[in-house]
Amino acid sequence: MATYDLIVIGAGPGGYVCAIRAAQLGLKVGVAEGRATLGGTCLNVGCIPSKALLHATHELHEAHTNFARMGLMVGEPQVDWSRMLSYKDDVIGQNTGGIEFLFKKNKIDWIKGFASIPAPGQVKVGDDTHEAKAIVIASGSQSSTLPGVTVDEEVVVTSTGALALKSIPGSMVVIGAGVIGLEMGSVYSRLGTKVTVVEYLDAITPGMDGEVSKQFQRLLQKQGLTFVLGTAVQGVERTATGATVVHRSRKTEEEARIEADVVLVATGRKPYVDGLGLDALGVQMTPRGQIATDDRFATSVPGVYAIGDVREGPMLAHKAEDEGTAVAEILAGQHGHVNYGVIPSVIYTTPEVASVGLTEEQLKAAGTAYKVGKFPFLGNGRAKAVFQGDGFVKILSDKATDRILGAHIIGPMAGDLIHEVAVAMEFGAAAEDLARTCHAHPTFSEAVREAALACGDGAIHA
């Protein structure tokens, strides 16, 4: 039993960043985490392992497609799946170990075990009850499944099972053309699996800029993924060798079946609050099962706060981290703040897809007068040199003031390029500010500058 200024429940990106920032500001901090390692979903079964497998399989794809074109004659690449999984596990270990080091460095106590909140100001882990002036819930999220679908994490898997399959399947049906479906679908497609993605809506990646979404689908199809859109999955039946996905077209109502060795259910995630005792504590929830909070992350119970996937907003690690920083600063008497208008999102496929701010569809719906500046990577010397001319940069700026309202990039290093625009947006920059900033040659970021120029008199290389 110990007394803390702050106890954080959950050591994912929201919780661990909150704890470190609070410790930096002089608070005595404990973090309850029930997993065997720190880092939450993101480091253990999310962002980091998926990016390791995306990296390895991207290199494989390069070896198959581009090595010989550059005179690199290395023979037929072989995949050792168990070594690839060990590489992924090593990467996880380095990252989770890194958080443990940061906890020690910042004198943060890791209270090992699953926590509940028996009363305001109290956190119970095992038989011990700890006192805390403030409690931050950062318990994250879990995969949501569909009615008629039973997950066994071997044949019918969520992302967690898909990150650790015993062997590379011959065929896979992915249910849901969202971020997880397309990232993990890409991993297995590059490994030679026949991947079919079944999506309820008529387009992939709902909410994404429509033009980007269409081009993205075309490029993924070129890589071998098959899409069945506008189709609702009715159920999944186990067979002797795999599973059968039963689906029905929303337009024609026709029912069809697809057999596969493995089925990945990637239809979204839901907040995880099991065992916290929130009902008894009287914490208000939203109709979507999230913990209801005000703009200072306070729940309906005094002294109890919530951040990250468990509250509203995009389920992204960096959103959770920024909320962690903001709530720690608020608890230390400062003015923590998150700008929800400038949260980038990235899909780490090849090509990468990234966006920040508003889409053209959102601007049209709001009746905002806007300009579009577009530039294709085919006009970028660096992109052509590395066979990555597919895709484009699109910048949207206010028609009257030229202030940047959004940016959407599909192409090489899109996930890094987007931050140039994000910083510009934080400073309230106009597209002309980006266009007049000297960009080094030859870089992919010249394509961002050219798109900004296209919001004015026109790009130079288009």
Ligand code: FAD
């Ligand atoms: P989490 O990371 O979920 O951490 C919550 C922690 O709380 C867990 O460790 C859990 O064990 C612990 N916990 C829960 N209840 C208790 C309790 N009662 N007591 C003690 N501990 C408890 N986001 C990105 O931004 N970029 C990506 O590339 C990306 N890739 C992803 C890939 C996959 C396959 C998945 C599944 C997710 C990915 N995400 C990505 C989303 C990202 O992982 C989440 O948005 C992020 O982890 C949320 O952070 P969090 O701190 O809110 O919660």
Ligand code: NAI
């Ligand atoms: P998602 O919300 O991105 O996509 C789910 C998809 O499933 C949607 O397109 C939806 O229309 C579809 N769907 C729902 N029900 C269906 C049905 N019955 N039949 C067919 N399709 C159906 O969710 P996803 O991919 O599971 O990811 C969960 C969260 O994890 C996301 O919020 C995302 O932000 C986060 N994440 C982020 C990553 C990144 O930033 N690179 C990577 C992976 C996950």
